[in-house]
Amino acid sequence: MKFVLVAVYYNNKEIPVEEFPMPEIGEEEVLLKVMASGICGSDVLEWYRLPKAPRVLGHEATGVIEQIGKKVVSNLKVGDRVFVSHHVPCNACVYCKKGHHTACETLHNTNYFPGGFSQYIKVPKINVQLGIYKLPDALTFEEGTFIEPLACVARGQRxxxxxxxxxxxxxxxxxxxxxxxxxxxxxxxxxxxxxxxxxxxxxxxxxxxxxxxxxxxxxxxxxxxxxxxxxxxxxxxxxxxxxxxxxxxxxxxxxxxxxxxxxxxxxxxxxxxxxxxxxxxxxxxxxSYGAAPNDLEEALAVLATKKLDVKNMITHRLPLREAQEGFRLMTNNGESLKIIIEPNNPNL
The missing domain is CATH 3.40.50.720 (NAD(P)-binding Rossmann-like Domain)
Incomplete structure (x- = not known):
């Protein structure tokens, strides 16, 4: 059996790196090799996170498609550079039809496995269908981690x-x-x-x-x-x-x-x-809460213009084994801003 490394969140001061079995994908799923995943401000809110701990956090993941299930119907291919949305709405319920996609129960119950602070994640069928976005050539994996947080911002401002x-x-x-x-x-x-x-x-x-x-x-x-x-x-x-x-x-x-x-x-x-x-x-x-597909599309389009300077917002790039240090930096409110975990970067 193959194993992958993951950072497991127990609390803000306890995030050990552990081994998980390599996720096995089904015929309609995708395996993503995670190249970058940002630590979100919500990741360090213990009142928000502790009730579901222990778990693997990380919801701003970008990476490379490693495997594609044989029944996946899309224009995706192995080797594609992508951002994957962790939550996706059903687009059919009363909330989605009224434009309140982030109130959708499907959105609140979808996720990839085990989480962005992992070397590999399994992307379920509904996320494959509604939540994978190809990165423009000019956008790095690190810059791509800003798609989700910027989408949340775009939703609020809209x-x-x-x-x-x-x-x-x-x-x-x-x-x-x-x-x-x-x-x-x-x-x-x-x-x-x-x-x-x-x-x-x-x-x-x-x-x-x-x-x-x-x-x-x-x-x-x-x-x-x-x-x-x-x-x-x-x-x-x-x-x-x-x-x-x-x-x-x-x-x-x-x-x-x-x-x-x-x-x-x-x-x-x-x-x-x-x-x-x-x-x-x-x-x-x-x-405002979270982001819907239209917000993610807006964020991706804005980032592609290169008129927002997100690259220089990154103050720390850390390997997965230093995830605990990343959380320490986030909670200390010192001279740090955006902290990115790079689980498969051989240079870190």
Missing amino acids: LVNIQKDDTVLIIGSGISGILHVQLAKFKGAKKVIVADINSYRMSIAVKFGADYAFNSDDSLPQKIKALNEGRLADRVIVCTGATSAVTLSTACIEKGGTILFFAVPEPSVKIPLPLNQFWRNEITIQT
Whole structure:
């Protein structure tokens, strides 16, 4: 029996590398040799991950098709460079038909096996049919790992309908916050402001296109007004689960504006909202979760333009055996941004 190496998540401080049997594919499945898989901010949320531990995480996988089942009907071939979506919707339920693909039960119950932090993964039939995207020649495996997180960002920005004359405030400048900065600028937002408590992250935000970066404190609304002709932000995008960020977002939104909760606090946290303010000023609260096929296609198209600088967002490239170190870097909030695990890179 052949074995592959995988990084098994027990908690943020316990991610040993173990041996799993090589996944065996069926006639309608595909075997992917994983070349790169990014660590997502959601991977280190223990309230989100621990209930299903132990498991192999990693949902931003790119790689090379190693085997194709004999009944697979597609234009795929062995050796193709691809990104594989871990979740796919049914496209037939009431949620999909109304455009809420990420509420689809099929999407929440599909996945590849065992996970992106593995040398090889088995891609089930439905993911083969609806979730494999060929990488353009100009896009590296590492850059391809941004397809899924950028698709989530694209979905959120589509739902809040960012306009070219909008002032956009992004609270939290981790991976998703920086992608929001770059995509908002790509879409022509007038001003993009970032708020954070980490000076390194604020400097990174400016490097990647933010017009201004400020501390997340009570003076933020006045700072926004001072550089925005007395107006607050038309769109506020919350990219951190800190409860203080929720309160701050409500103080920074302009009349008729929209707050997008791209990240949320853990389920036990209850936060009062100023509904009278929202009612009086016609303020909208919007949430977004995950990405649907149209979002993935948009992200792939945007990345193919090379107008978003994702390559320089990568601060660490690690072999599978150092997955624990990758999680340590993510949870420490130090001078790291995008951390990519490369299970089959012989040079690491």
